[in-house]
Amino acid sequence: MPKQEKYSHRQVIEKLGSMCAVCKCRDIQILQVDHPLGNGNVERRMKGQQQAIYRRIMEGHHLRYRCLCASCNWRNRIKTDEGGRPARQVTEQSMSEFLSVVKLHLERLLN
């Protein structure tokens, strides 16, 4: 069986638009994959799941994910912990931020 391709952090971040969905920071060194529409926290905790997530993103499921910088990512997690909720909610604002990143990404592809 052929070895499956391994994707790098940089490839995945570029696929997601190379920009923090919240503060628009473009420092690739601190950009991380976030999962605005579902159980990203659960996926992240599973060992060995990182490549599986990377592969899903690179193979066309990138609209379910977004980039966050380390700072915004931590802020989100802290909010979740303090509120005691199992997962961050998708708000109108977070969705429109996410869509604006997608839009930028598409514009870059078309230009």
Ligand SMILES: [Zn+2]
């Ligand atoms: Zn940020």
